[in-house]
Amino acid sequence: MDRYRSLRLSLLVAIGGAACSASPPASSGAGEGAVVAIPTSPASATAEPPPDGEPEPEKPKGIGWVTEKNGNIHRATRVTCDATIDIPACTGTEKHQSCKTDADCTEHPHGKCTSGVGQVGTYCGCTYSCETDDDCGSGKACICKGTGALRARHAVCGDASCGTDADCKGSTCGLSTYFNGCYEQVTLACRTKEDKCKSDADCGISPLGSSCVATGPRGAKPTWQCASMSCVIGRPLVVEGEVRAARPRARADWRAPLVFDVEHLAAPAREAIAAHHAAIAAMEHASIASFARFSLQLLALGAPAELLAEAQTAARDEVEHARVEYAIASRIGGRIIGPDKLPDATARLATDVVSFVESLVVEGCVGETLGAAEGQEVARAVKDEGLGAALAQIAEEEARHAALAWKTLQWALDAFGDEAREAAARAFERARAMHEKDPPKMPVENEEFGVLGARTLGALRRQALCEVVAPCVQKLGLVAWS
Incomplete structure (x- = not known):
């Protein structure tokens, strides 16, 4: 079954390549074929080095594994x-x-x-x-x-x-x-x-x-x-190489009117699943700022009106995505969960072509595409009809966001030529290894309430990379995919 045919077609249409979608590359398993990944950008890009004259690290002692006082x-x-x-x-x-x-x-x-x-x-x-x-x-x-x-x-x-x-x-x-x-x-x-x-x-x-x-x-x-954490599926808010999000806070004004049955969930599972959805909600909330910053970058680089309009629509979508996820977390957790302040939303942002294109590839072309594919799987697995419909709507809108990213990348390649093309190629090449492995085992796995297992996530991401991302990369002529 060509599970991601619709998503692949929508992205190829966005970059004018629907005719190329009939024969996606076959996946031969983890670590082979067209596998890309999100490059890691350490948070320490602006960290200060230790002052001069600082003492050398303590000298080795003991046998085997040694735990120091500082952990x-x-x-x-x-x-x-x-x-x-x-x-x-x-x-x-x-x-x-x-x-x-x-x-x-x-x-x-x-x-x-x-x-x-x-x-x-x-x-x-x-x-x-x-x-x-x-x-x-x-x-x-x-x-x-x-x-x-x-x-x-x-x-x-x-x-x-x-x-x-x-x-x-x-x-x-x-x-x-x-x-x-x-x-x-x-x-x-x-x-x-x-x-x-x-x-x-x-x-x-x-x-x-x-x-x-x-x-x-x-x-x-x-x-x-x-x-x-700098490898986050979807469009995170990244400031100075670090993913930022608001801390949780007890406030009810960020909850969508969503009701579903959770009575059969045991207390430990409810707490773990609630924490999972609270983390997703924080990322969706931060994505509002990410799209706002994306709009400013588009303006600074002279993008066409169509891209600006779609970026503004995407930001509004993320407001509702955050409200739905905070509602899910609150319902399952049995308490009110919402976002605290997010001062990082107004941090300085880069407007040079290279930085813009590299983050666009990582956060949009790869991240949003994988987020859309993952959202589709989550919506399919959820049993409650109302909850499934809300999550399916999020997945559909994430697919539109992914299409916007690919469309923007094509515009940047046309507008800025070799500089943008080389930056995009580097970003895709750096990303090849990260999704070859499954993510670590989750504290809880419960597909009925939208928490997929680590191996499931690894498998679906590899499949989406091969069947969706790779054809789009090939169409743009950026990387030789085997």
Whole structure:
């Protein structure tokens, strides 16, 4: 079934390429074909470096994993991890099976055929763990389950520019577990006096969380800097490389009149599902500001009236999207939830062509397209008729927002030539790796109330990237997709 045919057609029509839509590229699985991703922009772009004369990081000591007083974790010596995978095994009764037994999972050491439930129903898939660094290959290290803030329910292989404290010339080989909003990046990297931060305490408070993590451009040596969730599906409000959103506040004036049955939900599930929808509501609320800023950028760059009119309409759509999501969160949570102030809405914005095009690709062409596809899946899964209709309306409007992004990109390429084309190509190329993996397991999965599982999300995003984003990229002639 060509699940995303309608979405693909609407976007190709927006850029004048509907005739090219008959033969979308086939998906051959995660990590192959036309897979793009949202590039990570660390929040530390404007962070101040440590003052001159600051003491060197503390000297290595201890054995194995060492936790410092400030919460930092480093690896003093190599350790052997428990390779147990705390995910149920495949029972053989699942509807979709990419494996049947552990014997089918041989791509890496310590494979297990695990069972899960997602949008496609029950399924089986291979999950891999590790005991030592030798299980992980060159440039990687085995990070034990339960170490620090690691989310995975098993030991994982993380990127490693150091193996132990001894590799860091009197410093420490720190553990970084960075959830960027789409998946978890696990890294071992030396602490140095050039780092932008020493611990999470240096990173202030962000509505989406902010941590001191080891990150950097692909292929470059990572540095420690403050970062929050920067990979967010849809059009987030990004200020100085960091996603911003309002904190929750008890106010009833941001709720749509939406009623649905929640009585059969147990209290723990209700709290987790309410928190999920409250986070979505905050992002939809912040998208109002994002579209307002987008309109100002269009004006500054001399865009045609049609694009400005559609941007204004999109901002109004986001008001209603936020009201619906705050209503869902309030109804399920059993309390009034709304947004607090959002002063970041008036922060300075970039109006140069390169910055505009790169953010347009990331937040609009990729983010809004994936948001529309995800919204369609959520609406299909929800059982309550009224709730499903409200979410389906949001998905339909997100598809229009995605079409606006692609149409705007085509205008920018025509208006600004090679400068815009090179910026767009770079943005798509940087994005290739991030959505190859499933996002981390969610605290709760409940498709009936709009919370899809991590594997379901990963699968549908890869499918939408291959079947929707790739044909549009090909039509614009920006990247060679295989």
